[in-house]
Amino acid sequence: MNRRTTICACAAVAVISAAAYLAFENNALMLTEYEYRADSVSAELDGFKIVHLSDVHGKRFGKGNSRLIKLVSEQSPDIIVISGDLVDSRHPDPEAAYELVGGLAPIAPVYYVTGNHEERLPRELYISVMENLSSLGAHILDGNAETVTVGGSKVSIAGFKDSRYFTVSEAKELISGGAFNILINHRPQYAAGYAEAGFDLAFSGHAHGGQIRLPFIGGVIAPDQYLFPKYYEGVHRFAGGATVISRGLGNSLLPLRVNNRPEVVSVTLRKG
Numbered sequence: 001m002n003r004r005t006t007i008c009a010c011a012a013v014a015v016i017s018a019a020a021y022l023a024f025e026n027n028a029l030m031l032t033e034y035e036y037r038a039d040s041v042s043a044e045l046d047g048f049k050i051v052h053l054s055d056v057h058g059k060r061f062g063k064g065n066s067r068l069i070k071l072v073s074e075q076s077p078d079i080i081v082i083s084g085d086l087v088d089s090r091h092p093d094p095e096a097a098y099e100l101v102g103g104l105a106p107i108a109p110v111y112y113v114t115g116n117h118e119e120r121l122p123r124e125l126y127i128s129v130m131e132n133l134s135s136l137g138a139h140i141l142d143g144n145a146e147t148v149t150v151g152g153s154k155v156s157i158a159g160f161k162d163s164r165y166f167t168v169s170e171a172k173e174l175i176s177g178g179a180f181n182i183l184i185n186h187r188p189q190y191a192a193g194y195a196e197a198g199f200d201l202a203f204s205g206h207a208h209g210g211q212i213r214l215p216f217i218g219g220v221i222a223p224d225q226y227l228f229p230k231y232y233e234g235v236h237r238f239a240g241g242a243t244v245i246s247r248g249l250g251n252s253l254l255p256l257r258v259n260n261r262p263e264v265v266s267v268t269l270r271k272g
Ligand SMILES: [Fe+2]
Pocket: 055, 057, 085, 115, 206, 207, 208, 248, 252
């Protein structure tokens, strides 16, 4: 083998390896499990499990999203929360969202808020997407809250449709006295405000894990937070509450995830 042939062969191996790695990083689902231990969790809610999905952007994991639905089902959640961007505004494919929600609803109650992408959809399409998701069983939250009862304990699940703005005073109105208060809101940069408003646990997405995660540094870029975002994954604790941020499952403007596999989040409540 001459020198030129060797260089070509090495380049081909490098390209194929990079393509295989990126295919894995963008399609291989992973499960992140957290336990949230706090005094606000009653004995009856100890073990209550929430599965959190975000930013699917019309992506399918298997036919009809079967791999994603199976992974969620295996967790036996008490509720499923979806923090927006189920449908991508640049390439709207509502059928993918319908297949997913249709598969999730028989597992556990599904609570959903819109992301910036749904809010950008043409008006007629937006209305039909909301109507269809609702008829498939999604509880669409838009400035309201619903309650789940476990024994004598209550879990209140509140949510807002996506907005560039978040006000603590408006959010406070959704706090339910005597309940464990959950908030679903697409944007993670208001994480401290969710706790300040009185929510015990909030769920957000939007940041796509910073798209590329560098070792020892973390996420590189996120909408609204730009380079090296603070809120791009994980559980962020504040006085009185915490916000869980999903790295999401699909892509949008940047069709590339590096060291940032599509994430299903599971949170189990534990009595403090
Ligand atoms: Fe998104």
